[in-house]
Amino acid sequence: MDSTLRLIASNPVDQLARTVEALLVVASAPLSVAELAEACADDPERVETAVGLLRERYTERRSGIVLEEVAGGYAFRASREASDACARLFERPVERGLSQAALETLAVVAYLGPCSRPEIARIRGVAADSAVASLVERGLISEAGRESVPGGAVRYRTTPLFERVFALESLAALPRLDDLGADTGELRDRLLEVASARAS
Amino acid sequence: MRELELDLEAFEGPFDLLLTLLLKEELEPREVDVAGIVISFVENLAERDAIDLEACGEFLVLISALLELKARSLFPEEAAELDDLEPEEAAEELARRLAEYRRMKEASVWLAERLVAERDRWFRLGPAPLAPEPERRLAPQNATSLAEALRGLAVPPPKVSLSHMALRFPPVSQFLERFRSLLGRRRRFDFDAEVGGLSRVEQAVAFLALLELRKAGEIALEQAAPFAPIRISSSRPWPAAAPAGRSPAPPWPDAADEPMPSGAVQSTVPFGLGSSAASQEREEGLELSDSERIETWTARSA
Numbered sequence: 001m002d003s004t005l006r007l008i009a010s011n012p013v014d015q016l017a018r019t020v021e022a023l024l025v026v027a028s029a030p031l032s033v034a035e036l037a038e039a040c041a042d043d044p045e046r047v048e049t050a051v052g053l054l055r056e057r058y059t060e061r062r063s064g065i066v067l068e069e070v071a072g073g074y075a076f077r078a079s080r081e082a083s084d085a086c087a088r089l090f091e092r093p094v095e096r097g098l099s100q101a102a103l104e105t106l107a108v109v110a111y112l113g114p115c116s117r118p119e120i121a122r123i124r125g126v127a128a129d130s131a132v133a134s135l136v137e138r139g140l141i142s143e144a145g146r147e148s149v150p151g152g153a154v155r156y157r158t159t160p161l162f163e164r165v166f167a168l169e170s171l172a173a174l175p176r177l178d179d180l181g182a183d184t185g186e187l188r189d190r191l192l193e194v195a196s197a198r199a200s
Numbered sequence: 201m202r203e204l205e206l207d208l209e210a211f212e213g214p215f216d217l218l219l220t221l222l223l224k225e226e227l228e229p230r231e232v233d234v235a236g237i238v239i240s241f242v243e244n245l246a247e248r249d250a251i252d253l254e255a256c257g258e259f260l261v262l263i264s265a266l267l268e269l270k271a272r273s274l275f276p277e278e279a280a281e282l283d284d285l286e287p288e289e290a291a292e293e294l295a296r297r298l299a300e301y302r303r304m305k306e307a308s309v310w311l312a313e314r315l316v317a318e319r320d321r322w323f324r325l326g327p328a329p330l331a332p333e334p335e336r337r338l339a340p341q342n343a344t345s346l347a348e349a350l351r352g353l354a355v356p357p358p359k360v361s362l363s364h365m366a367l368r369f370p371p372v373s374q375f376l377e378r379f380r381s382l383l384g385r386r387r388r389f390d391f392d393a394e395v396g397g398l399s400r401v402e403q404a405v406a407f408l409a410l411l412e413l414r415k416a417g418e419i420a421l422e423q424a425a426p427f428a429p430i431r432i433s434s435s436r437p438w439p440a441a442a443p444a445g446r447s448p449a450p451p452w453p454d455a456a457d458e459p460m461p462s463g464a465v466q467s468t469v470p471f472g473l474g475s476s477a478a479s480q481e482r483e484e485g486l487e488l489s490d491s492e493r494i495e496t497w498t499a500r501s502a
Contacts, residue, residue, distance in 0.1 A: 028324050028325065028326040068321075075323060076323070076324070077321055077322060077323035077324075078321070078322040078323065080320040080321065082322070083319070083320030083321070083322055086322040087322075090322065093325075094325065095315055098312075098315070100308070103308035103311050103312055104304055104305060104308040106308065106311060107304045107305075107307035107308040107310075107311055108304050110307070110311075111304070111307060123297075123300055123301055123304055124301060124304070125216075125261065125297075125301065161325075164323065165315075165318075166311060166314050166315065166318065167314065167318045167321060174307070174310075175307070175310055177303055177307070180303045180306035180307050180310070
């Protein structure tokens with residue numbers, strides 16, 4: 001009953017959608033429903049309806065601008081068909097030239113964060129200082145307090161920008177760690193074989 | 201032994217190399233030419249101008265892990281006797297850490313693939329725009345109540361009591377004088393016996409005084425062994441008649457020349473103790489080097 005009423009000409013949600021649309025154009029980072037609702041001084045549920053309206057309007061192939069759910073909020077981006085044109089005019093400073101070391105460090109922080117440089121180094125078996133510095137500079141990770149012991153090392157966690165660059169709705173959208181490197185049994189068997197091999 | 205073609209720079213640390221070696225079916229750890237790797241690494245090192253200590257440390261970890269694996273596979277029984285970890289335990293631990301690393305490596309591969317897949321997503325990047333300054337709404341006021349409020353604020357605040365700060369430092373000069381007069385009466389004395397009844401802080405200050413006297417060359421210190429009693433003896437003839445507190449060469453000019461007003465606690469601030477002497481020394485040192493610098497400079501320009 002209520003929803004049919006809303007579709008009638010002077011649709012108040014349509015007006016709210018225009019406001020949400022305007023906010024998203026101004027924003028340079030994804031806006032959550034809560035943030036949008038506060039800015040619109042409106043009800044979060046109605047804002048979600050408005051966002052739904054906009055998502056229908058701003059889809060691939062329908063518009064040059066696409067509204068996507070990313071990094072715990074909503075943000076506009078260019079449609080994929082415009083990517084070549086974008087690439088001719090713009091640079092991708094965040095992800096350009098990410099080294100293997102930086103990607104490994106990023107994976108550790110994304111899955112185990114907040115975690116400190118010593119913890120990252122323990123897992124990778126290599127000092128992670130320069131990789132961490134590079135990721136902080138790119139804005140993919142940021143400081144998140146210190147370890148709780150006195151004089152504890154600085155801990156890091158991934159930023160919303162990380163989720164945005166990797167097109168993740170949230171960190172929960174990362175593949176499950178258990179599904180990665182699943183055949184650890186094989187690794188152990190090979191090592192055991194080496195360890196207990198009798199010189200023949 | 202098979203030739204191992206290894207580009208050390210291609211690996212992200214020891215775990216990466218170990219993982220690669222172990223997962224490559226064709227290469228058993230026992231087949232790895234460790235000496236060959238060391239030689240190629242040292243050659244590699246010799247070509248560089250500066251030694252990268254981090255890379256060297258990394259390499260040591262790597263090579264020792266390899267060496268251990270190789271030793272275990274060549275001499276399994278001897279290794280078990282030497283090691284406090286059973287080979288199975290060691291392998292288990294290594295496997296656990298390798299598995300952990302491997303998962304992260306796979307995650308990094310996933311991230312790299314994701315980057316490629318999302319390469320055609322472009323979006324605006326930039327600092328978040330400033331949030332609007334929240335407007336502060338003030339209730340209507342009248343001048344009298346504002347003046348009343350101001351009057352309350354204009355009263356000087358009560359003095360903060362420091363009485364709860366129990367840590368007070370007696371002046372070092374007090375102990376300087378005490379030790380000097382003691383040495384006027386006796387040739388030598390025992391530090392522990394002298395300060396036995398004092399508090400920890402007082403003992404610490406007494407020890408500082410001892411160091412000051414030693415620095416000024418007034419006393420000689422002996423200690424037979426660590427934590428043995430400290431023996432103090434006068435290192436030069438000390439005029440027993442000299443007035444206490446006025447030494448011919450006061451090591452603490454501020455303490456000896458400008459006595460504190462009587463009854464004043466010389467220092468309640470922990471840093472007050474050493475800093476006056478230290479900063480003075482520093483200033484003297486600076487002055488010296490400055491004047492030296494000026495001399496050199498004038499000599500050069502002349």
